[in-house]
Amino acid sequence: MTTPDPAPHDSFDVVVYGGTLAGLMAAARAHRRGLRVCLLEPTGYLGGHIAGGLVMSDVPLEPSALRGLTDELFFGGIGAEYGSAEPVYDFEAKVAQRVSDRLAEASCARIERHVRLERGDVDVAGTTILGVRAGGEWIRGRFFIDASYQGDLMAFAGVPYTVGRESSATYGEPTAGFIPDRAFTVAGVHADGRYPLRGRPLSKPGDGDDKVQSYNFRCIVTQDPATRLPFPKPEGYDPGMYEIVRQVIELEKPATFFDVVQNQAVLPNGKIQTNNGLKTLSCDLPNESWEYPDATWRIRDDVVDRHVRWQQGLYHWLANDPAVPPHLRADAASWGLPADEFADSPYGAGWPHALYVREGRRMIGAYVLTEHDQNVPHDTKATSVCRWLYPRDCHGVQLYVDGDVLVCEGPITKIWIDPDNKVDQYQIPAEILFPAAGGVTNIAVPVCLSSSHIGYATTRLEPAFGMLGEACGELAALSIAHDRPVQDYDYAELAAHLTEYGSVL
Numbered sequence: 001m002t003t004p005d006p007a008p009h010d011s012f013d014v015v016v017y018g019g020t021l022a023g024l025m026a027a028a029r030a031h032r033r034g035l036r037v038c039l040l041e042p043t044g045y046l047g048g049h050i051a052g053g054l055v056m057s058d059v060p061l062e063p064s065a066l067r068g069l070t071d072e073l074f075f076g077g078i079g080a081e082y083g084s085a086e087p088v089y090d091f092e093a094k095v096a097q098r099v100s101d102r103l104a105e106a107s108c109a110r111i112e113r114h115v116r117l118e119r120g121d122v123d124v125a126g127t128t129i130l131g132v133r134a135g136g137e138w139i140r141g142r143f144f145i146d147a148s149y150q151g152d153l154m155a156f157a158g159v160p161y162t163v164g165r166e167s168s169a170t171y172g173e174p175t176a177g178f179i180p181d182r183a184f185t186v187a188g189v190h191a192d193g194r195y196p197l198r199g200r201p202l203s204k205p206g207d208g209d210d211k212v213q214s215y216n217f218r219c220i221v222t223q224d225p226a227t228r229l230p231f232p233k234p235e236g237y238d239p240g241m242y243e244i245v246r247q248v249i250e251l252e253k254p255a256t257f258f259d260v261v262q263n264q265a266v267l268p269n270g271k272i273q274t275n276n277g278l279k280t281l282s283c284d285l286p287n288e289s290w291e292y293p294d295a296t297w298r299i300r301d302d303v304v305d306r307h308v309r310w311q312q313g314l315y316h317w318l319a320n321d322p323a324v325p326p327h328l329r330a331d332a333a334s335w336g337l338p339a340d341e342f343a344d345s346p347y348g349a350g351w352p353h354a355l356y357v358r359e360g361r362r363m364i365g366a367y368v369l370t371e372h373d374q375n376v377p378h379d380t381k382a383t384s385v386c387r388w389l390y391p392r393d394c395h396g397v398q399l400y401v402d403g404d405v406l407v408c409e410g411p412i413t414k415i416w417i418d419p420d421n422k423v424d425q426y427q428i429p430a431e432i433l434f435p436a437a438g439g440v441t442n443i444a445v446p447v448c449l450s451s452s453h454i455g456y457a458t459t460r461l462e463p464a465f466g467m468l469g470e471a472c473g474e475l476a477a478l479s480i481a482h483d484r485p486v487q488d489y490d491y492a493e494l495a496a497h498l499t500e501y502g503s504v505l
Contacts, residue, residue, distance in 0.1 A: 007133075007136050007137050007138055008136075008137050008138075009131065009137060009138035009139065009140050010038070010110065010137065010139055010140065011140040011141065012036045012037060012038040012109065012110070012139065012140070012141045012142075013030070013035035013036045013037065013141065013142050013143065013476075013480055014026075014027070014030040014035050014036070014037045014038070014141060014142070014143050014144070014145065014473070014476045014480075015037075015038045015040065015131075015132060015139055015140075015141035015143070015144050015145070016030075016037060016038070016039045016040065016108075016144075016145045016147055017040045017042075017115075017117065017132065017144065017145070017146050017147065017148050017152075017153040018040075018041065018042070018048070018145075018146065018147035018148030018149070018447065019039055019040075019041035019043075019045075019046035019047065019048065019100070019104060019111075019113075019147075020047070020048030020049070020050075020147050020148065020149065020447060020462075020465065020469075021047065021048055021050050021070070021074060021100075021462050021463075021465055021466040021469065022048075022147040022446040022447050022465040022466055022468060022469030022472070023039060023041075023048070023145065023147030023148075023469060024039075024046065024047070024074070024100060024103045024104055024107070024466075024469070025068075025069055025070050025073075025074070025466045025467070025469035025470045025473065026145045026147055026444075026446065026469040026470065026472045026473035026476070027039055027103075027104065027107040027108050027473065028069050028073060028103060028106075028107045028470070028473065029069065029469075029470050029472075029473025029474050029477070029501070030107070030473040030476050030477055031106070031107040031108070032501070033473075033474070033477035033481075033497075035476070035477060035480065036109045037107055037108045037109055037110075038108065038109060038110045038111075038112070038139055038141065039104055039107075039108040039110070039111045039112070040112050040115040040132065040134055040139065041111070041112070041113045041114075041115060042114070042115060042116045042117075042148060042150065042152075043113065043114070043353070043354070044113050044114055044353075045097065045113075045353055045354070046097070046100040046101055046104050046111075046113075047096050047097055047099075047100030047101075048149065048354065048462070049149070049218070049354050049356055049357075049462060050096055050100075050462045051093055051096040051097040051099075051100045051354075052093065052218075052352050052353050052354025052356075053093055053217055053218035053219060053220065053342075053352030053353075053354055053356065054218045054354075054356055054462060055090065055091050055092060055093050055096060055218070055220065055265075055267060055273055056089075056090050056218075056264050056265035056267070056273040057075070057089040057090065057461075057462060057463055058390060058393075058461040058462070058463070059089050059463055060387075060388055060389045060390055060425075060461075060463065060464075061389045061390060061391070061425075062387075062389045062425050064387075064504065065386070065387040065388055065389050065425060065504065066463050066467070067386075067467075067502050067503055067504045068386070068466075068467050068470050068498070068501055068502045068503040068504075069466075069470055069501050069502065070463060070466030070467050070469075070470060071087050071463075071502070072087075072501075072502060073103060074099060074100075074103065074466060075087035075088060075089060075463075077099040077102070077103070078091045078095055078096060078099050081095045081098065081099065082095070082268060090265045090266070090267055090268075090273070091267065091268060092220070092267055092268055092269065092271060092341065093220060093341050093342065093352070094340065094341055112134050112139075115132075115134045115135070116152075116297050117132060117133075117152040117153055117156060118152075118156075118296075118297070119156055120133075120156075121133040121156065122153060122156040122157050123138065124157050124158060124440070127438070127439060127440050127441045127485075128440070128441055128442055129141070129144045129153075129157050129440060129442055129443060132144070132153060142442065142479075142480050143442045143443070143444075143476040143479055143480055143486075144157075144442060144443045144444075145443070145444050145445070145446070145469075145472045145473070145476060146443060146444075146445045146447075146448065147445075147446055147447055147465075147469055147472070148447065148448070149357045149360055149447055149448070150293070150300075150357075150360055150361070150448075151293075151360060151361035151362075151363070151445065151447070151448030153443070154361070154363055154443065154445050154448055155294075155361060157440050157443060158439075158440065159363055159365075159435050159439060159440050159443065159445070160363070160364040160435070160436075160439070161361045161362060161363050161364055161448065162361070162362055162364055163210055163212065163293045163294055163360070163361055163362070164208065164209050164210035164211050164212060164453065165177050165178070165208050165209050165210075165211060165212075165397070165410075165453040166208045166452050166453055166454075167206055167207055167208035168205075168206035169206065170208060170452070171368065171370040171371075171372070171452050171454075172370075172372070173370055173371045173372070173452060173454045175371070175392075175412060175454055176206065176208070176371075176452065176453065176454050177203075177205070177206045177207050177208045177209070178201065178203040178204065178205055178206065178207045178208075178209065178409070179205065179206075179409065179410065179412070180205060180407070180409055181205065182409075182411070182412060183407050183408055183409040183410075183411075184279050184280045184396070184407075184408040184411060185280070185405050185406065185407050185408070186248055186251055186252065186279060186280055186281075186405070186406045187251075187404060187405045187406075188247075188251055188404055188405075189244065189247050189248065189251070189401060189404060189405065189406040190247065190401075190404060191244075191401040192240075192243045192244045192247075194238065194240045194241045194243065195241055195243070195244045196285070196287050196288055196306075197244075197287070197399060197400055197401060198287050198398060198399070198400050199400060200400050200401075200402050200407075201398065201400070201409075210290065211290050211397050211398060211410070212289050212290060212292070212293060212358075212359045212360065212397065212453075213289065213358050213359050213394045213395045213396065213397050213410060213411075214276075214284035214285055214286040214287075214288075214289050214358070214395045214396050214397065214410075215284070215285065215288075215289045215292070215307060215355055215356055215357055215358055216275070216276055216283040216284045216285065216307065216311060216355075216356055216395075217283065217307065217308070217311050217351065217352045217354075217355060217356065218264075218273060218274065218275060218352060218356050219261075219273075219274045219283070219311070219315070219337070219351070219352060220267065220271050220272070220273060220274070220337070220338055220341055220350075220352070221271065221272050221274055221335045221336065221337065221338070222269075222270060222271050222272070222335070222336060222337070222338040223270065223334055223335055223336075224269070224270060224338070227338050227339045227340050228335070228336035228337070228338070228339070229336045229337040229338070229339050229349060229350045230319070230333075230336050231312070231315040231316045231318075231319050231320075231332075231335075231336060231337065232312055232316060232337075232348050232351070233312075233313070233316045233320075234308060234309045234312040234313050234316070235309070236309055237309070237312075237313050237316065238313070239313075239317055239321050239323070241310070241313060242313070242314060242317045242321070242323075243323075244281065244406070245278070245281055245282075245314065245317075246323050246324070248278060248279070248280065248281050248406065249278070249324070249325065249328070252278060252279060254277075254278060254328060255327070255328070255331075256328070256331050257318060257328065257331045257332040257334075257335055258272070258274070258277070259277065259278070259328075260277050260278045260282055260318060260328075260332075261274040261275070261276075261277050261278075261282055261283055261314075261315070261318075262274060262275045262276060262277035262282070262283075271338055271341075272335075276395060279408075280396065280399070280406055280407075280408035281399070281406070281408070282314070283311050283314065284395055284396060285306065285307050285310050285311070286395075286396040286397060286398050286399035286408060286410070287398055287399055288303060288306050288307065288310075289303070289357075289358075291303055292357065292360065293359075293360035293361050294361065303355075304355045307355055308347050308351075308355075312347070312348075312351065315332070318332035319332040319333040319335075320333070336350070337349070337350025337351060338350055358394075358395060358460065359394075359453070359456060359460060360448060361448045362448055362449065362450065362451055362452075362453075362456060363432075363435070363445050363448055363449060363450045364436075364450060365431065365432055365433065365434055365435055365436060365445070365449070365450030366431035366432075366434055366435065366436045366437065366450070366487060367429055367431035367432050367450060368432070368450050368451060368452060368455070369428065369429075369432045369449070369450065369451035369452070369455040369456075369459065370451065370452045370454065370455045371392075371452070371454045371455055373426055373455065374423045374424065374426045374455065374458055375422065375423065375424060376422045376423075376424040377424065378424040378425065378426040378427075379426070380427060381426075381427040381428070381429040382429075382491070383429045383430045383431060383491045383494075384427035384428060384429060384430075384495075384505040385428055385429070385430050385433070385467070385468065385470075385471035385494070385498060385503070385505065386427075386428055386464070386467040386468065386470075386471065386498075386503055386504070386505065387425055387426070387427055387428070387504055387505070388425070388426060388428055388458070388459060388461075388464050388467075389423065389424070389425035389426070390423065390458045390459075390461055390464075391413075391423055391458060392412050392413075392423060392454065392457040392458045393412070393413055393457055393458065393460075394410060394411055394412040394413070394453075394457040395410070395411055396408040396409065396410045396411050397409060397410025397411075398410055412454070412457055423458050427505065428459065428464075428468065430471060430475065430489065430491065430494065431450070432449050432450040432451060433445060433446060433449060433450070433468060433471060433472055433475065434475065434486045434487060435487070436487075437487050439487075441479075441485035441486060441487065442479060442485070442486060443486070444471075444472035444475050444476060444486060445472070446465055446468035446469040446471070446472045447465050447468075447469075449468065467503065470498065470501070470503060471494075471498060471503075474494055474497045474498055475489055475494065477497070478490070478493060478494060478497070
């Protein structure tokens with residue numbers, strides 16, 4: 001039913017929800033087709049995770065698979081910031097922010113930040129989205145692209161989706177669902193009530209559930225005395241929360257700060273990208289991500305706050321608490337947050353403004369990408385929009401104690417070297433980007449795309465999202481040019497448009 005429209009409105013050809021890399025690339029493609037684009041971003045920042053701390057880009061193992069405007073404009077733009085004629089893939093967040101802002105300004109007729117869609121904010125008539133409400137105003141459009149990490153536009157428009165892990169039987173994926181035999185474990189740990197542990201699940205191997213992999217902040221740290229800020233003590237800091245970490249440290253005996261938080265990448269100007277480490281228990285907060293995908297913004301904010309308190313507290317605890325071995329504490333204290341990054345972050349100077357939401361909603365679209373589309377030998381797709389090659393990478397889904405054994409269940413990084421489940425270079429078909437026939441006809445979804453949990457584990461990287469965003473921009477242009485549902489696109493025409501700006505199919 002069409003929503004009454006008493007408020008002022010503005011009309012566009014394409015409305016992009018989510019200023020992520022995917023959203024920026026969708027806007028760039030639509031703009032090059034002569035379309036008027038409006039970009040709506042839920043936060044105050046453009047660039048998504050990649051400008052919000054995820055500055056070590058997980059590029060494909062086959063470099064030639066990363067092409068198109070994603071490589072030329074975004075990573076090439078970052079290279080230009082450093083005086084390089086080549087794209088740069090490990091960089092400072094402030095540089096990614098500048099490039100993101102510049103790309104948005106070049107492609108979008110209007111940019112609105114802090115637009116958080118709620119139920120009732122998406123106007124749909126039949127199978128056509130008419131507009132979205134931004135504050136007190138309706139933004140009308142002919143085509144919509146949900147490039148957000150949350151997928152709210154998609155969900156509120158009535159597009160089918162799922163959250164969590166399918167069972168191994170759903171798509172015949174042997175590593176789907178509950179996988180306790182691949183869990184990371186540490187024996188000799190005693191449960192501590194202050195850490196948000198859950199009880200041992202009653203699931204059987206292969207069972208599905210509604211749980212998603214863990215999130216964290218991808219922090220940047222430095223030892224530069226001119227810019228180093230001591231790790232802050234978060235509000236409500238409770239050193240007792242880290243008793244279970246102390247036990248794991250005692251058992252695993254990490255020697256350095258990066259044995260706990262992982263030296264993920266060396267960035268320009270001596271900065272380091274951190275990530276989850278210590279085998280099971282570090283920057284990630286398993287169990288605390290499950291609420292996020294389908295929640296209200298109020299609950300999502302609470303989930304983010306829990307992650308802020310946990311991870312800021314962990315870094316502060318490592319650098320200051322006498323329970324930490326002296327050599328490890330001294331090494332941690334030599335590092336800090338860079339004052340020249342994230343100066344206006346709501347979580348304090350130097351702290352990333354974006355929680356790394358590794359997985360949320362996933363559309364159930366015209367085609368569902370699964371591990372069968374990615375394994376050796378891979379299945380060649382007749383409607384490819386890009387190529388990709390990356391090992392399956394899923395962080396822990398849940399953390400529990402079984403007797404005196406700490407169990408982190410859900411990671412599938414061990415599959416990287418599993419000869420029976422090896423990812424090949426594969427093609428991604430257009431049909432994972434839009435609803436099935438009979439569904440909404442004027443939407444494309446490059447981030448909360450149509451895949452299984454296992455399929456998503458290799459496709460969920462920012463460079464892939466960028467290329468899929470490009471495909472969504474071209475699908476929008478074709479749908480508008482021919483005045484027909486996105487499902488009725490002509491692949492030969494789509495392929496010609498994609499390759500015109502460098503995509504490799």
